[in-house]
Amino acid sequence: MGLSQHQREFTLNVSKLIQFAFSKGIELTFGEAYRTREQQLLYVQSGKSKTMNSNHLRRLAVDFNFFKNGNLTYKFEDIKEIGDYWESLHPKNRWGGDWNKNDIKDGFIDTPHFEMNI
Template sequence: MRLSEKQIIFSKNVASLIVYADMIGIDLTFGDAFRNDFTQKQYVKLGLSKTLNSLHRKRLAVDFNFFIDGKLTYDFNDIKELGKFWLTLHPKNRWGGDFNKNSIQDGFVDTPHFEMQE
């Protein structure tokens, strides 16, 4: 499958996630979507990312800001339902709040992050 085809699937999944978030009372704004090489290197240097080969660089990842009752939150338990929904949309989808897919908050936790693996 070509990268552009993956990006189309990813974009449609993001649209479904946004609609679902609205249905369950979570408002979203975009954080990072595409990242260039310089930005990705800075994020790794600051410990905000673990890899230089981020899927953000391929337009297969997005970070969101979450608002519940008008209050910004990145709390794992507040966002967990969105993460679970994301996983149902495509077998290659992965949520940063649960990279190891064990449904608990452990390891490197990046709740704003939603990606589609290659």
């Protein structure tokens, strides 16, 4: 399967994620999806990111903002159900709140981030 096909599958799964989140009372707004190399370089230089190998560069990642009862939240506990759903949609899907898929809050936590890691 080529990159473009993966990108389309990723986008379709994001639509399911959005529907699921709203159905669970977590409303979403978009953060970043596609990111240019120039933007990624700025993030690496400023310490916001540690890698130039981000799936945002491949159109295979998206960041969301979450609203629970109208209040902005990025708490692991608030988002975990959505992260688990994301990982159930495709074996290559990863949630930034649980990079290693161990269901435990540990290591580097990036709850807004959902990606397909092909």
